[in-house]
Amino acid sequence: MSNATYNKMWEEAQDALNSVLEGESEKALEPPQDQVVIFQMLATFYVKYVQIFRNLENAYDQMVHPQKRILVRQVLDAVMGRILELKNEMVELEFSEFHYFDDILQDLKLAPEQLDIPIPKYFLKEKMEMLKEREKILTTILSHAGLETLMVKFPMKVMPLEEAVKLIQIAERARQGRLRAVFMKQIYQQDFREKQARLHGEKIQDMGVAAIRIQKLWRAFYQFRKTLKEKEEEMIFLGMNPSPQIQSFNSTLLNAQKVNFQRYQVQEKHEVEYKEALINIKSSLKRLEGADIKESLQDQIRHWFIECRNMTGYFPEYPTEEDGGSAIIFSEKTPEQIIEDIIAREVEEEEKKKKKEAEERKGKKKKEKVEKKETKKTEEDEKWKMSPSLFIPDMEEGNNKYKGEYKKGKRGKKGKKEKDLTPHRSVDSLYKELVEEGLLIRPLKVHLSEYIGEFCYLGTTLRHIAIEPMPSLSDVRQLITLYGILPLGSQSVHEKAPLVKTLLLTGPSGVGKKMLVHAICTETGANLFDLSPSKITGKYPGKTGLQMMLHLVMKVARLLQPSVVWIGDTEKTFYKKVPKNEKEMDPKRLKKHLPKIIKMMKAEDRVLIVGTSKRPFEADIKPLCKVYQKIIMIPRPDYASRFVLWKQVIQQAGGKITNSLNISCLSKITDGFTQGQIIQVIKNVLTDRRVRQQRQKVLTAMEFIAGLARLEPVYKEEEESFKTWYSKTPLGKKRANALSGIDDKDKGKGKNAKGKEKEKKGKRAK
Known part of the structure; x- marks a missing residue:
């Protein structure tokens, strides 16, 4: 596509963003109070922002103008963060991680595929050189440590020449013997037919009867072939089967990919020219007008200090670097406004001191008064209000810049530095040590798009009739994008969006928990640290050794961010009772230290702790839920996901989908089987030899039945155990109370009410 196309795409995205921002400002003045209406409002904003995000991502990826890309990037990150804020609002409103927008998609006339959140390509494109360099270093360390040989799956076996010649001769003789046997069999059958004809006597066929018989057979065959062709055309017309033009190789797609890569090269060239131009302009300006500018700035600073002295009677302190330095002096504020700000700060500090003293004087006696005040809240306080957004100002700023208006941003405060246990060691030495110890591993190159799953089309309908639907794999993939990939990929989004430090993936064995961990690292270019108990x-x-290990991991993870710390089989860390065969392993080493590590993690640290568990009910639920902020329960695939999975994986393995292969039948009989089991069966059946035989022998569903019969599916009892466990988590409890009409506040009121009733009964009895 041309530059004009992407400029138009950007223009449409900005117009849509402008209308959504106006809608948000209108709703903020008078927010609705009905929970259903509130969710519809939030979900509508969410879906619209996703569409804007998709258009902006495409425009940013293919635009070649450097100044335009800077502005698009600002709005793109802001929209990304706003999507995460709206997701957090919906979770707090519905007490569920999974939401369903099928009715909203129908109103907006959108397809379910348009709800998928794209992963910005700049996450990897902007640090491709760094990732290549890191891969080289990792390969070098593994080869020197002797760990690279473990990655080789099929070692080459050296065979002597004489033995190889004998093996080829044996195979050739066997082939010739088989051909001779087939030839002799044909001769024997021909002789047998001739003998039978002589015994029964040969009959001379009438030529007319023979011609009629041949015509009947040919007409039947021709009509059968014609009917099949018409049926296939009808299925293509109805959209039930893909068009053969789509299935065949399309050269236009290849040309489009070439154009995209060419645009990337133009982007890099223009970016280099833009940076060089900035440096040249700055240096020339400094050389020609630097002395005059410096003198004028010094005069303004002197004038500002003299005005402040004349008004206050003393010279103000020079602004520090954290406050902004001399830039504050040249702000749009007058000296009077600056003095007012200084006086206001002093008043605020005095008021804070007074409040602290007052709070220290207050004791336990005022707790009852506070409880009474909480019960006497006004209706205005009880009304629902959307929490303030940190990304709407950025979007408005980008929108105003697009229109030609400019605003000034704010600076963030710097956090305190933590104590460094290895101050004299370089990052390279720490990195090498963690690789050699096996705590820093190479993530598998798995993209999130390979986690195949279909959209849930009946989620809203089921919730309307008070049935909680099981989440689909598409919903799981979307949560991984929202909680894992987007915050790790963008620094500005991670600092301002609702902070997710820890994530727990739980579900039966084979649903793709480990695959999702590796996909997060692949899509964001993150390091992968493995702190599994094994x-x-x-x-x-020892204690000091454990502290040093955690310090090394977190230090390298922060310095080389983004990073993912993976704790596999995390239920072992929180065992209720450690089994006898695992006591020597000491699986609960990290139990006390994990909460401390999570508290020390800051918003600027793009580090995500991900735990995976296939038996979470064996863990103590309170400390487990205290550590893991977000819990995603991954179910076994439903029928729609299994249908898509069978079809795509067979095609990826080299299989051909024909009418003889009933995908629907395979999807129905694999109810209860996980994705990993289905993929394993397909790989076992579609060997290289079987793929080559498809011309003579097409694939059938019966070939996969034997492999499935040897596997154990996920039974309903196991699935119910996961559901009951999740209902005991904090979010699961809130969701159950919301469905039953009980609120957390009502619980406390109920307890107090019962206590008051007992007191009243006691008084009556007296």
Whole structure:
């Protein structure tokens, strides 16, 4: 596509953003109070922002103008953050991580595929050189440590020449023997037919009868072939089967990919020219007008200090770097306004001191008064209000810049530095040590799009009739994008969006928990640290050793962010009772230290702790839920997801989908089987030899039945155990109370009411 196309795409996205911002400002003045209306409002904004996000991402990826890309990037990150804020609002409103927008999609006339959140390509494109360099370093360390040989799956076996010749001769003789046997069999059958004809006597066929018989057979065959062709055309017309033009190789797609890569090269060239131009303009301006500008700035600073002295009687302190330095002096504020700000700060500090003293004087006696005040809240306080957004100002600023208006941004405050246990060691040495110890591993190159799953089309309908639907794999994929990939990929989004430090993926074995961990690292270019109980056994023994190990991991993770810290089989860290065969492993080493690590993690640290568990009900639920902020329960795939999975994986393995292969039948009989089991069966059946035989022998569903019969599916009892466990989590409890009409506040009121009733009964009895 041309530059004009992407400029038009950007213009449409900005117009849509402008209308959504106006709608948000109108709703903020008079927010609705009905919970259903509130969710519809939030969901509508969410879906619209997703569409804007998709258009902006495409425009930013293919635009070649550097100044335009800077502005698009600002709005793109802001829209990304706003999507995360709206998601957080919907979770707090419905007490559920999964939401369904099928009715909204129908109103907006959108397809379910348009609800998928794209992963910005700049996450990897802007640091491709760094990732290549890191891969080289990792390969070098593994090869020197002797760990690279473990990655080789099929080692080459050296065979002597004589043995190889004998093996080829045996195979050739066997082939010739098989051909001779087939030839002799044909001769024997021909002789047998001739003998039978002589015994029964040969009959001379009438030529007319023979011609009629041949015509009947040919007409039947021709009509059968014609009927099949008409049926296939009808299925293509109805959209039930894909067009053969789509299935065949399309050269236009290849040309489009070439154009995209060419645009990337033009982007890099223009970016280099833009940076060089900035440096040249700055240096020339400094050389020609630097002395005059410096003198005028010094005069303004002197004038500002003299005016402040004349008004207050003393010279003000020079602004520090954290406050902005001399830039504050040249702001649009007058000296009177600056003095008012200084006086206001002093008054605020005095008021804070007075409040602290007052709070220290107050004791336990005022707790009852506070409880009474809480019960006497006004209706205005009880009304629902949307929490303030940190990204709407950025979007408005970008929108105003697009229109030609400019605003000034704000600076953030710097956090305090933590104590460094390894101040004299370089990052390279720490990185090498963690790789050699097996705590920093190479993530598998798995993209999130390979996690195949279909959209849930009946979610809203089921919730309207008070049935909680099981989430689909498409919903799981979307949550991984929202909670894992988008915050790790963008620094500005991670600092301002609702902070997600920890994530727990739980579900039966084979639903793709580990695959999703590796997909997060692949899509964001993150380092992968493995702190699974089996990995850290016997490493860094003792309390000091454990502290040093965690310090090394978190230090390298922060310095080389983004990073993912993976704790596999995390239920072992929170065992209720450690099994006898695992006591030597000491699986609960991290239990006390994980909460401390999470508290020390800040918004600027793009580090995500991800735990995976296939048996979470074996863990103590309170400390587990205290550590993991977000819990995603991954179910077994439903029929729609299984249908798409069977079809795509068979095609990826080299299989051909024909009418003889009933995908619908395979999807129905694999109810209860996980994605991993289905993929395993397909790989076992579609060997290289079987793929080559498809011309003579097409694939059938029966070939996969034997492999499925040897596997154990996920039974309903196991699925129910996961559901009951999730209902005991904090969010699960809130969701259950919301469905039953009980609120957390009502629970407390109920307890107080019962206590008051008992007191009244006691008084009456007296």
